């Protein structure tokens with residue numbers, strides 16, 4: 109592995125000259141930092157499905173670059189033919205993972221660019237798509253930074269923070285969402301003590317969160333998923349910060365499997381749970397968590413992956429949902445780039461979107477506190 113710090117790598121990058129999407133292959137971490145180039149729809153689909161690129165915001169940006177590159181290949185000057193091919197590729201990429209709404213959100217946003225430029229020559233539409241995808245990446249960085257600023261108001265110097273899965277820089281284009289307050293606090297001398305759940309079965313907490321936080325000099329302690337109760341009972345945790353894959357209009361939140369257990373344990377020990385959510389992850393079309401499709405993953409991730417020898421009997425039934433839903437009443441606040449939404453979320457999330465619309469310009473994010 110090179111001497112380069114993991115934080116210096118781009119999670120997702122456009123290599124337009126070579127018509128490729130470049131990603132840091134997260135399945136190789138922490139052992140090896142390898143950048144891979146993806147050119148075909150199948151390569152991009154597989155990278156998303158296999159979690160080579162993962163984390164809701166990073167998936168969104170990868171899909172935006174991906175659909176631009178696939179649209180760029182369309183060899184036609186006719187808008188109808190171009191749009192048909194665009195939609196075919198869009199549907200294909202969208203089928204890679206169902207839970208993180210950022211995937212369909214990013215692809216729909218790219219489709220809107222096609223529609224808005226329908227009267228222009230196809231070459232100009234391709235340029236507009238490229239511009240939009242680049243803007244989405246830049247926006248992600250600004251959004252994460254704003255989430256970090258709001259999140260930082262919820263904690264104080266020396267606090268213990270527990271996080272689950274990886275909602276870090278590796279899951280976004282910079283800062284992360286749940287880690288953004290931690291990184292900003294680190295820069296400002298807050299000396300947080302972070303507990304990272306290892307996050308079975310794919311170990312995003314151990315392989316990615318513990319890795320990126322320790323590479324950044326953050327005081328991080330890795331724990332197994334079944335240890336969060338112990339550290340909370342010890343009084344070592346002042347707040348839980350997690351990311352999310354889809355927030356419903358009532359505040360129910362889908363995030364990595366195990367998040368709902370952390371939230372239930374945190375309620376027992378009166379530790380507030382904050383969900384860090386870019387507005388791109390809030391799905392106002394979905395009323396409650398019951399409507400969120402939960403991705404089911406293959407059994408070998410539980411029985412064999414990561415083990416030298418298989419650790420379960422052949423043929424045993426395996427249930428392997430990638431995400432679970434945390435009920436809104438277990439969430440103390442939803443930290444967005446437009447402020448912190450508090451219960452009742454049906455009202456405060458609407459207010460967040462009203463502020464977003466009012467701001468018009470996504471780079472303008474006034475500070476505010478919502479709800480009670």
Ligand code: MRU
Nearest residue numbers: 162163164275279285351352364
């Ligand atoms: O299956 P993954 O690794 O893509 O799951 C990721 C998570 O659950 C993250 O917490 C979520 O996407 C937020 S990332 C800022």
